Amino acid sequence: MTSSIRIPEASVPSVQLTYTRIPSTSTQIVCATIKYTHFSEMATWDLVDGKCCELVKIPYVHTNIQPYHMSGTEDDRLFCNGYYAEILIMDPFSLEILFSLASRVNPDWISALHVLRPAKRKDDVVLGLTTTGMVKMWPLPAGVGKGSDPLYETESKQIRCLNAISMSCCAYNQRTVIIVCAKFWQIYDAGDFSVLCSVSPPRGERWLGGDFLAADRVLLWSDEGRGYMYRLPTNCIADSKDFHSKATDGDNPFLYCTLAMPVEKPLSCPPAMRFFQAVAQQGKPSCKYQKLLIRGDSEGAIKFWHIPEVSNSQLAQIKQEEFDKPTSLPPTYQITMSEVWANMKPPPAGIVDQLETPDAPSIHITASIYLPQQGRLVCGREDGSIIIVPASQTVMLQLLHGKHQQYDDWPPHQVLLGHAGRVNCLLYPNHVHPRYEVSHLVSGGVDFAVCLWDLYSGSLLHRFCVHAGEITQLMVPPSNCSPRVLKCICSVASDHSVAILGLSERKCVVLASRHLFPVVTVKWRPLDDFMVVGCSDGTVYIWQMETGMLNFSCHLDRVLHGICAEEVLHACDENVASTTAASAGGDMGLANPAVHFFRGLRSRNLSAIRHATQRGLHQLQQLHHHSNQHDGVVVKSDAPPLVIQGYRTNPKDSESHILFFDIEALIVQLLSEEYSAMSPGTLEAQGLINSAEYEKVSALTQSASPDASKKIADFFGRVKDKAGDMERILKEKDKHGILAKVKEGAETMHTKLQAKAESVGLKNISGDGRERKGESKDKCLLLCSRPHLTVERVAHFSFTQAPAMLKSPLHLEIVTSLFVMIGLQERFKFNDALE
Numbered sequence: 001m002t003s004s005i006r007i008p009e010a011s012v013p014s015v016q017l018t019y020t021r022i023p024s025t026s027t028q029i030v031c032a033t034i035k036y037t038h039f040s041e042m043a044t045w046d047l048v049d050g051k052c053c054e055l056v057k058i059p060y061v062h063t064n065i066q067p068y069h070m071s072g073t074e075d076d077r078l079f080c081n082g083y084y085a086e087i088l089i090m091d092p093f094s095l096e097i098l099f100s101l102a103s104r105v106n107p108d109w110i111s112a113l114h115v116l117r118p119a120k121r122k123d124d125v126v127l128g129l130t131t132t133g134m135v136k137m138w139p140l141p142a143g144v145g146k147g148s149d150p151l152y153e154t155e156s157k158q159i160r161c162l163n164a165i166s167m168s169c170c171a172y173n174q175r176t177v178i179i180v181c182a183k184f185w186q187i188y189d190a191g192d193f194s195v196l197c198s199v200s201p202p203r204g205e206r207w208l209g210g211d212f213l214a215a216d217r218v219l220l221w222s223d224e225g226r227g228y229m230y231r232l233p234t235n236c237i238a239d240s241k242d243f244h245s246k247a248t249d250g251d252n253p254f255l256y257c258t259l260a261m262p263v264e265k266p267l268s269c270p271p272a273m274r275f276f277q278a279v280a281q282q283g284k285p286s287c288k289y290q291k292l293l294i295r296g297d298s299e300g301a302i303k304f305w306h307i308p309e310v311s312n313s314q315l316a317q318i319k320q321e322e323f324d325k326p327t328s329l330p331p332t333y334q335i336t337m338s339e340v341w342a343n344m345k346p347p348p349a350g351i352v353d354q355l356e357t358p359d360a361p362s363i364h365i366t367a368s369i370y371l372p373q374q375g376r377l378v379c380g381r382e383d384g385s386i387i388i389v390p391a392s393q394t395v396m397l398q399l400l401h402g403k404h405q406q407y408d409d410w411p412p413h414q415v416l417l418g419h420a421g422r423v424n425c426l427l428y429p430n431h432v433h434p435r436y437e438v439s440h441l442v443s444g445g446v447d448f449a450v451c452l453w454d455l456y457s458g459s460l461l462h463r464f465c466v467h468a469g470e471i472t473q474l475m476v477p478p479s480n481c482s483p484r485v486l487k488c489i490c491s492v493a494s495d496h497s498v499a500i501l502g503l504s505e506r507k508c509v510v511l512a513s514r515h516l517f518p519v520v521t522v523k524w525r526p527l528d529d530f531m532v533v534g535c536s537d538g539t540v541y542i543w544q545m546e547t548g549m550l551n552f553s554c555h556l557d558r559v560l561h562g563i564c565a566e567e568v569l570h571a572c573d574e575n576v577a578s579t580t581a582a583s584a585g586g587d588m589g590l591a592n593p594a595v596h597f598f599r600g601l602r603s604r605n606l607s608a609i610r611h612a613t614q615r616g617l618h619q620l621q622q623l624h625h626h627s628n629q630h631d632g633v634v635v636k637s638d639a640p641p642l643v644i645q646g647y648r649t650n651p652k653d654s655e656s657h658i659l660f661f662d663i664e665a666l667i668v669q670l671l672s673e674e675y676s677a678m679s680p681g682t683l684e685a686q687g688l689i690n691s692a693e694y695e696k697v698s699a700l701t702q703s704a705s706p707d708a709s710k711k712i713a714d715f716f717g718r719v720k721d722k723a724g725d726m727e728r729i730l731k732e733k734d735k736h737g738i739l740a741k742v743k744e745g746a747e748t749m750h751t752k753l754q755a756k757a758e759s760v761g762l763k764n765i766s767g768d769g770r771e772r773k774g775e776s777k778d779k780c781l782l783l784c785s786r787p788h789l790t791v792e793r794v795a796h797f798s799f800t801q802a803p804a805m806l807k808s809p810l811h812l813e814i815v816t817s818l819f820v821m822i823g824l825q826e827r828f829k830f831n832d833a834l835e
Helices: 312-320 337-342 391-399 562-579 593-603 606-630 663-676 680-685 691-700 708-733 738-759 809-822
Strands: 002-006 014-021 028-035 040-046 052-058 062-068 077-082 087-090 097-102 110-116 124-130 134-140 155-158 166-169 176-180 185-189 195-199 207-214 217-222 227-231 254-259 272-279 289-296 301-306 327-329 333-336 365-371 376-381 385-390 414-417 423-427 440-445 450-454 460-464 471-475 488-493 498-502 507-512 519-525 530-535 540-547 552-560 642-647 656-661
Touching: 062 110, 077 110, 110 166, 124 166, 166 207, 176 207, 185 217, 207 272, 217 272, 217 289, 254 312, 333 337, 365 423, 365 642, 376 391, 376 423, 376 440, 385 391, 385 423, 391 642, 423 471, 440 471, 471 519, 488 519, 498 530, 507 530, 507 540, 507 552, 519 562, 530 562, 540 562, 552 562
Parallel strands: 254 327
Antiparallel strands: 002 014, 014 028, 028 040, 040 052, 062 077, 077 087, 087 097, 110 124, 124 134, 134 155, 166 176, 176 185, 185 195, 207 217, 217 227, 227 254, 272 289, 289 301, 301 333, 365 376, 376 385, 385 414, 423 440, 440 450, 450 460, 471 488, 488 498, 498 507, 519 530, 530 540, 540 552, 642 656
């Protein structure tokens, strides 16, 4: 069983799904095509375990995929057509192109195709129809497969049919073909492709597709989600004696039934509809298959109709009776996602349900952002208010049962009022980069305004009113932009304008408003002071930003289309990827050398290839050097234990939330809070800060490479030898005894510091490291017995009672003065009681 579901192109990118079952197995595959402007991504999923089997990016944009089991093959093949002049036959498992069907006569994009196996032939035949109305036929000989040369059409004919949507041959006689366009559907003779009849859609509707119900019946469906059942005239029925004759005035296609909802609100976009035959249920031996029409719309509703079997006598009786409208059948079964959610018992909890009251209607959440550093969740609502709640307490209130659910005013929340309508987007700039103020929150609404808030006081700091449409996006410029832009944010509005707003200056710095289509992306070229704006029609606008000490201006540098526009956007992505390594020096901030390498290959420029190769090797060396600067110490980023992500499947729906828990980060945070509450004595008593535990932790942080220890030892050995050689050279060149005087002064300072330490209660230690009599070991400050200028003598400190010892500023002064005096660059280590 094979079927294909086509989803209308309501937005870019659009998605098309194709379902097929592998013969003699239970494996089922869904092939999805995500269509972009000049390429598409194809992926297959196994419906048994839900895993993605294959994912490829191809330079073709498909508009239709039809699975078909070719003769002489074990598996199905995917016949694809779209924005290219061939028909591609692909393997559904590897998604590789096996062979193609090309055209010799008037090659053009294929708008519709149909694959069939004639009754009197052993091979398959492919019928294709171009966008300009050229019908072509390709026979598929036995043995054609992977690596075969392109097959060319054997017959072609021009017909009056432009931009066809679908084409299907009658499976009952293979003598007639139905072709559906947006403004009409037509029946053709499969022998010579002469038109037999034509029907226009009802007023205000457009056809989406159609198929044969029988040799004399057809089913059509429109963009309003309705189905229409017609009986064909006698000149379109192959078994009739009047077949292929001229149609008479009284013999026209007869509409005898419609499939529609009794009462239905208008759809926001055309639905997805498909006709297919399913295996009949048990207990119905009279009909082997059931004919179904399935419809799915953007509201999350699924409806299907059982197509009734109408005999010729019933049809004649219907035709004799006079009706203003044909009989309308409601859906046999329907279900919506809203009904599924409404019928859940208990209903799913909302993130801010504690703020709702029985008397007041619920207010939908339209935007949300989670602040992990502060542990707060910010929610913008459709009435213009912004609610700030503690995230962990809110989650606990909704998901955990306890005494906290009995409190009316728990958890506490904060309300920000400043927008006159729906809040569309929220931005916390400090979460993106720490150069912004911690207390700043930015929101954009349907009232054309961008508001700057103070999170702690809840006050409105400034209101930017520079756009002429509702705010759709808020973003932060990259960190390597000019200093004037670093304290700004970028806002995008529905009037196709882009603004750079200065948070510290409280004014609009740049307003770019010459875009003809909605803005979908904003990217940056900081090294060139370019702001790159991509629109929904594929056009790219490049704005030159001129920064100065006193003024800031921006002008439109150029407008790009097509492949050039895509290359500029990709170059911006590569530049962002390379800026993370720009701190290593050199040319790391430039474009990726791979781009210049492939451009050199394309233009056959040897010097460009050589230069790109040298740059790539230089960058690899710099990255390797930068990665080795940590001396094998792996620094783990502090990930938040809880992340709250908002999502919506429909712009009209209220925003829902997904909770992500990082178990490792949660354990680390719980242990840190537990250990911070313990005293140093308790930590040592439990064995958390002794030397054995420290050695275990040190062993865990060592490199797993067997050569790492040897390389580190050799490195420090070379450092030690270099330090000894440098000391010997200094002694040889020290003719005036400067080093001896410095050493003598250091010893004198050491004696004074030791006396000062004893005067404030710090105990002295003997030269062999043993404690003098009568002095407590727990409250000792271990100083080196003699300060020295070489690296071999390192001062070791052990603070087992560090919090108590460092209460006096004098103690800190002694420690700081000692290290400044002897010039040590090595770090001194405390016990784990002090971080």
